[in-house]
Every structure is written in C-alpha cells, then in structure tokens.
Amino acid sequence: MRPHIAAVYAYARVADDLADEGNAPADARLVQLAAWQRRLHGALTTSPSELAQDDHEDLIIVATANTIRSFDLPVSLFDDLVSAFGQDTTTTRYDSWSAVLDYCRRSANPVGRLVLRIAGIDDAALDASSDALCTALQLTNFWQDFGRDWRAGRLYVPREVYAALGATEAQLHSGSPGPLWARAIDECIRVTNEGFDRGRAVCDGVTGRLRYELRFTWLGGRRVLQRVHERRDRVLFERPTLGMADVPPLVWGALAWNPAG
Numbered sequence: 001m002r003p004h005i006a007a008v009y010a011y012a013r014v015a016d017d018l019a020d021e022g023n024a025p026a027d028a029r030l031v032q033l034a035a036w037q038r039r040l041h042g043a044l045t046t047s048p049s050e051l052a053q054d055d056h057e058d059l060i061i062v063a064t065a066n067t068i069r070s071f072d073l074p075v076s077l078f079d080d081l082v083s084a085f086g087q088d089t090t091t092t093r094y095d096s097w098s099a100v101l102d103y104c105r106r107s108a109n110p111v112g113r114l115v116l117r118i119a120g121i122d123d124a125a126l127d128a129s130s131d132a133l134c135t136a137l138q139l140t141n142f143w144q145d146f147g148r149d150w151r152a153g154r155l156y157v158p159r160e161v162y163a164a165l166g167a168t169e170a171q172l173h174s175g176s177p178g179p180l181w182a183r184a185i186d187e188c189i190r191v192t193n194e195g196f197d198r199g200r201a202v203c204d205g206v207t208g209r210l211r212y213e214l215r216f217t218w219l220g221g222r223r224v225l226q227r228v229h230e231r232r233d234r235v236l237f238e239r240p241t242l243g244m245a246d247v248p249p250l251v252w253g254a255l256a257w258n259p260a261g
Contacts, residue, residue: 001210004070011040012081012111013185014060017018019085021238026089037082039085040064044075071117077110095159095226097191100142108138114201118209124210126205133199137221139192143185143228146235161187177236185232189225196222202257217256 018032040164043051043065068075084107094100112130116122142156149156150172162168165187167180190243196218203214225232227240 001118003063004067004232005115007060007067008111008114008118010060011064011078014057015085017080022085029089030086033086037079040078041075044068056249067118068174071175073114073117077114077207078109080106082165091156093159094119094156097158097160100158102155104135104138116202116206119206121206125203126202127199129205131201132197133218133221136192136195136199136225139188140221140225140228143188143192143235144224145242146185147172147237147240150236157184157188172236175236177233181236182233185228185235189229190231192225193222196225203257212254214243215257216250219250219253220246235256 004037015033015036018036024032027041039057039061043061044100048062048066051058053059053062062137064078067076069075084103087106092104103200109131112134113127116126138244139156141212146157147260152200155169155172162181162184165180165183167177167184170179171181199218203218222247224240228235231238231240
C-alpha cells in the first residue's frame with residue numbers, strides 16, 4: 001500500500017503548494033492548479049511508456065496515474081482535492097456549517113476514501129464513517145490553527161455560529177476575543193466531536209496495520225481537540241499541540257481499543 005499512498009500524498013502536496021505558497025495572485029494559482037489537474041487527466045489517457053519522466057513532477061504524475069489504474073480509483077476524488085485547494089485561494093470566510101462541511105467533503109474526505117480503496121475496501125457504510133472521521137480531523141485542524149489562520153486572513157468558524165453568540169470579527173482584530181469567542185469555539189468542538197463519534201466505525205471495519213493506524217489517528221485527533229477545548233479562550237494566541245509525552249497513551253489506546261466505544 002505504501003508506494004500508492006505516497007503517490008496520492010505527493011500529488012495532493014504539489015496541488016496544496018500551488019495554492020498556498022509564493023506570492024502569485026489567486027487567478028495565477030488557479031491556472032497552475034488547473035494545469036496540474038489536466039496533467040493527471042492526460043496521463044490517464046496516455047500509454048505509460050509514452051509519459052515524460054524528466055523531472056520530479058513528471059514522476060509524481062506517472063506514479064499517481066499508475067495508482068489510479070491499479071486500483072480503478074475514481075479520478076473525481078483527485079479533482080475534488082484540487083477543487084478544495086483552489087477554493088483556499090479565493091475563499092476566506094464561511095457563512096454556514098454547510099459551506100464548511102462542503103469544503104471538508106472535497107479537501108479531506110477524498111483522502112480517506114482513496115486509502116480505503118487502495119486497501120481493497122469498497123463499503124458504503126465504511127465510506128460514510130471515513131468521511132466523518134476525515135471531516136472531524138480537518139475541523140480539528142481548523143480550530144487548532146485558529147490564530148494562525150486568522151493572522152493569514154482566514155476564518156473557518158461559520159458566521160452563523162459566532163454571530164448567533166454575539167461574537168464579532170472586530171473582537172478578534174482588537175486582540176481581545178473574550179468569552180463569546182470561547183463559546184463559539186466550544187460549539188465548533190461539539191460538532192467536531194460528533195464527527196469523531198461517527199468516525200469510530202471505520203477504525204473497527206478495517207484489518208491489519210491499517211486498523212491500528214486509524215485508531216492512532218482517531219485518538220490523536222480527539223486528543224488535539226481536547227487540548228483546543230482546554231485552551232479555547234487562548235487559541236487566538238496559542239496553538240495547542242501534542243508532544244512526545246502523548247505518544248505512549250496514544251499507542252496504548254490504539255492497542256487496547258474497545259470496538260464497542
């Protein structure tokens with residue numbers, strides 16, 4: 001599995017870098033992302049022996065196309081990833097949960113589905129659980145990076161959440177978010193925890209090494225979310241993280257996992 005997972009990651013990494021790195025305007029980045037997407041589509045209609053392998057990006061395209069062919073992967077999942085990365089260049093605010101979750105559907109969920117397909121698993125119930133887990137991990141990253149994203153000009157907390165509580169962007173601009181933003185973060189954590197709950201099933205529905213990797217990932221994400229909760233009144237200034245001291249309990253949790261929850 002690992003070479004194929006690496007190919008998927010490398011393709012997505014290039015797309016993410018095209019969207020986020022450098023000082024090119026949004027329109028130029030979208031052009032570059034579209035070109036990257038076309039290269040993959042082109043490779044899928046070209047004989048592998050005819051594909052260029054002159055540089056690092058050529059090799060990524062060749063490897064990704066080979067992985068898609070080997071497992072009959074839906075190229076639409078790769079298109080969704082590129083679409084989400086493109087959205088990052090143009091969208092900095094989200095009005096509703098539905099808008100945030102649609103972004104997660106394209107930025108995070110395809111990764112889980114691709115991993116399942118590469119592992120030989122095609123099951124609608126596990127797909128749904130994987131989607132829930134991947135979305136929960138993406139949301140956790142948003143709340144963990146709340147301050148970093150704000151300073152970069154992005155805000156992923158839905159407007160419908162903070163506006164209903166009376167919180168405003170002016171409070172963030174002032175550097176004094178106060179208890180209203182802590183309550184907004186708490187609401188985001190509540191929704192994210194629901195995603196983790198629905199995401200447990202995929203950790204039990206796979207076998208072998210992947211089962212333990214998913215359990216470890218689930219436990220790590222939930223632990224980060226707990227750290228965010230503990231620092232919810234300071235996330236504008238501090239980025240909650242895990243350290244080496246967290247590794248032993250995570251490993252033990254993956255080994256002693258209770259499938260019943």
